[in-house]
Amino acid sequence: MYFYWRRRVTVTLFGYSLGVxxxxxxxxxxxLYHFHIIDADGGRREAQSLRLPNIDAVWAQIAALAGARDxxxxxxRVTNEAGxxxxxxxxxxxxxxxxxxxx
Numbered sequence: 356m357y358f359y360w361r362r363r364v365t366v367t368l369f370g371y372s373l374g375v376x377x378x379x380x381x382x383x384x385x386x387l388y389h390f391h392i393i394d395a396d397g398g399r400r401e402a403q404s405l406r407l408p409n410i411d412a413v414w415a416q417i418a419a420l421a422g423a424r425d426x427x428x429x430x431x432r433v434t435n436e437a438g439x440x441x442x443x444x445x446x447x448x449x450x451x452x453x454x455x456x457x458x
Contacts (some may be wrong), residue, residue, distance in 0.1 A: 387404060388405055388433050389435075390417075390420060390433055393431075412454075413441065417444065420449075421446040428446070430445050431446070
């Protein structure tokens with residue numbers, strides 16, 4: 356799926372501005388990701404489905420889910436539109452990775 360966003364951009368060449376800011380239409384590909392929380396006994400519950408532009412946005416959402424109080428001891432699984440697993444990570448590991456990325 357594609358979305359179009361208006362972006363105001365000042366074109367530069369070697370650090371020098373080439374005029375006034377221009378408005379461009381930017382085509383962005385977004386993918387539907389399904390976020391599941393898996394309990395210790397293997398039970399699944401659907402957390403949410405979101406359209407996100409890239410894997411960095413997926414990891415930001417994983418960090419938000421891992422920060423929840425009830426996430427301890429659970430896994431977070433992210434699948435794409437086709438059902439393929441994109442990320443499967445424990446909540447504790449996701450919090451640790453987030454703290455390492457922030458440092």
